């Protein structure tokens with residue numbers, strides 16, 4: 001067991017600093033025994049910077065399908081024939097109702113997600129802006145939007161309406177990006193993140209793991225996210241969807257998923273680290289371990305085109321670990337409406 005190496009990584013994490021790239025690469029060869037020992041340390045790092053609080057983010061798929069981009073993991077791309085729904089943008093009322101439902105089950109953050117390269121249709125944008133304004137006024141949720149490769153002026157309008165955060169995944173490492181998406185570039189993704197920062201928004205940037213990338217490409221992505229200086233990081237594990245370009249892949253293995261969470265916690269000790277898509281499929285009935293690997297948040301409720309587990313089960317799991325869902329049963333979570 002490489003106990004000294006692990007202890008040194010954890011000590012670095014506890015100071016709030018990142019482990020080195022060389023150390024991160026060594027995680028790849030860790031045995032299960034070494035990983036189990038590492039998770040005691042990543043749990044300490046999570047506890048040091050996040051305490052008992054667990055954040056629960058919820059999303060609404062406000063506009064689904066018919067996307068001209070060819071992201072090979074995505075059921076909503078028109079490049080693939082899938083069962084993903086195709087819908088127009090939800091009404092303001094529907095988006096607000098979805099937010100209130102999320103707050104009622106214990107979410108503390110709520111994101112409006114739309115398919116497509118970006119949202120630049122004036123009528124649609126106004127609808128999202130109004131929904132953000134109302135959610136901010138009528139709930140205690142933190143507001144987030146994931147609307148694609150957004151322009152600076154539009155992001156500033158959303159910020160003025162009360163938007164707290166913009167979500168925009170890099171999807172994967174720069175060196176693997178063109179194997180996953182060919183209709184836009186990695187640089188386009190980075191620019192969207194810079195636009196959100198320039199608009200004064202907090203930014204949530206992560207990726208999807210298990211798309212055929214190497215472990216060193218996961219390390220590359222982790223350090224790229226660190227360089228961007230963002231506040232939240234959603235970890236998604238590929239759920240291969242029939243008909244998409246990645247439907248031939250298997251889901252990532254359990255320990256590999258936990259190792260990826262630990263890698264991200266060790267490179268970004270202070271970030272809000274959420275486990276999102278693929279949680280139920282990869283972790284099945286051993287989801288508790290994601291917190292000791294270093295996560296301090298989950299995506300609760302349903303995903304974009306697939307169902308998630310019952311939010312009550314999530315709350316029970318979190319509380320059974322002695323942790324506390326931030327939005328559940330707190331003064332702050334009481335609805336304003």
Ligand code: SF4
Pocket residue numbers: 067068069070071074075076077078114115116117148
């Ligand atoms: S991930 Fe977004 S941009 Fe890519 S195909 Fe799906 S909806 Fe379109």
